[in-house]
Amino acid sequence: MKIERTKKAVGVGTWYAAALLLALVFAVPFLWMFLSALKPANEIFVNPPILISSHYSLANFGRVFQQAPFGRYLFNSFVVSAVVTVAGLIFHSMSGYALARLEFPGRNFLFIGILSTLMVPFYTILIPLAVIVRHLGWMNTYWALIIPAIPHAFGIFWLRQFFLGLPRDLEDAARIDGASRVGIFLFVALPLARPVLAALAVFFFLANWDAFLWPLIATSRPEMRVVQVGIQAYTGEHGNAWELIMAASLIAILPTLFLFFLLQRFIVASARMTGLKG
């Protein structure tokens, strides 16, 4: 009996040690980023590392905005992510609803066509897309950053799956009351889709906020750079201003961290949504 108990205690102890060690591996980079963002430049690379400093200040955050148009980068990222998310949700819920709930010639063909675009990898269309966007005269404009990012079969697919699962009686009842198809979509189906829309919104916003390769190619003027590309403004030939890079990185992840803690339920839901029901 006693041996059993000790065995169990050792098991729990090992479990805790493993879980804590992992937690350190995941948390320390965040902590180090945070501390470094508060340090003056001459304390960044001191061995042994300085944990408690009397020189901690918010001065680096001010310099981040002075040395590069970082406010503009943030604004650009926000506008692009927000517009893509909202437009995407509107268009995808319309498409998803039509594919799930309306009958029309060519529905299966269209659905399969839309689904097959999921196989098109971004890097393959990168070059032609740059050519098209250049021809449209969209380089260094919001159009280039926003419009190509909106069409996305993933969102259409998930909203279609959701609308397929809605009980038909709800719509039939609304039809008896004389509601139009558009009315049913707007006032019956959409309000019920709120949880899926929220999960997709988080997913879209994060994906666009984190996008790097396309904004790198589609923009070259500093005032059109987004945050992910702009962080490199603090790297230079004569070395990197790490205290500024870390301060800028911290600002760059704040919106996502905020979304993450506020909407953890939806993020976990969107992760599950991506993974399950394959």
Added chain:
Amino acid sequence: MPTSPRANKPGSPPEKGAGLGSGAPAERARGPVRGPASIRTVDRDRREQALVAYLFLLPDVVGLLFFLALPMLLAVVIGFTNWNVVTAPQFIGLQNFIRMATDPLFAASLGRTLLYTVSFVPTVYLFSLGMAVLLTRRSRSNVIFRTIYFMPVAMSLLVAGVTWRFLLDPNAGLVNMLLGALHLPKLQWAGSVQTAMLSVLIPAIWKNVGYFMIILLAGIQDVPREYIEAALLDGASPLQVYRHVILPLLKPVSFFVVVILTIGALQTFDQIYVMTRGGPAYATHTLLIYIYEKAFKEWKLGYAAAMSVALFALIFILTLIQMRYFRADERRD
């Protein structure tokens, strides 16, 4: 793969809507037999449905055609030309693809891409599975651990790369200081040919395991409790329960995770770009880095497009192989 049984349902309703007798419950509910009038209403309703559906689909379909289908087609077309922006493109047949076969840098980049992938996929899968197993029990401390493990997911791969470049700084980065304190040799990390690949793998693994842990955790928690309890009653150890009950049931989710990881690994770019730009001495020169350089630094659009089509073919074939392997495995069970 993504179609659940439900997805087949839209095949059946058309008959329901088209047939007068069974369909249109709304019409029947509205009143007694009205004959021709109700046929007209059904007709109008069908026209309304089709009109609304086409209007609803218009923005997305136009967008997908113009910004996905057309570019995909163009990628293949450009891949058969020698377009370099300066001079007008000419069709050169398969020359770009022949050149790839003899281009040592292409071979090296392909090798780097595959090395990255075979290092990345199993590591992320095993770590996220281990973490999911560690946190299977629903308890308050597990929720806290889960939140911490998931935190890097909130970071973009680019910022993860930047942060790890800082942590792995060869002179006085935090990691080297820790190694020094433990009396271990300091490493050059991204600065040396031997450790550069490891250095670009670390942020990608660190950022991704939390995400796949959530997916696998959901899969584990969906295993019916009765199965586990029955196995435990039969005297199975917890380890045996994982090995023989949970893992087999987790196969569909695992397959999904491995496919997604492979597709992602074959097209990594962000953290490599910001940490090493493919160096030193091409140690981290993956295919996407090569494509980017050829297209947007040297403006060899034809050759770069051909390489991107080749990479697409590679990913397509790998996914098919994985699917076949998984199917065969499933049939055997």
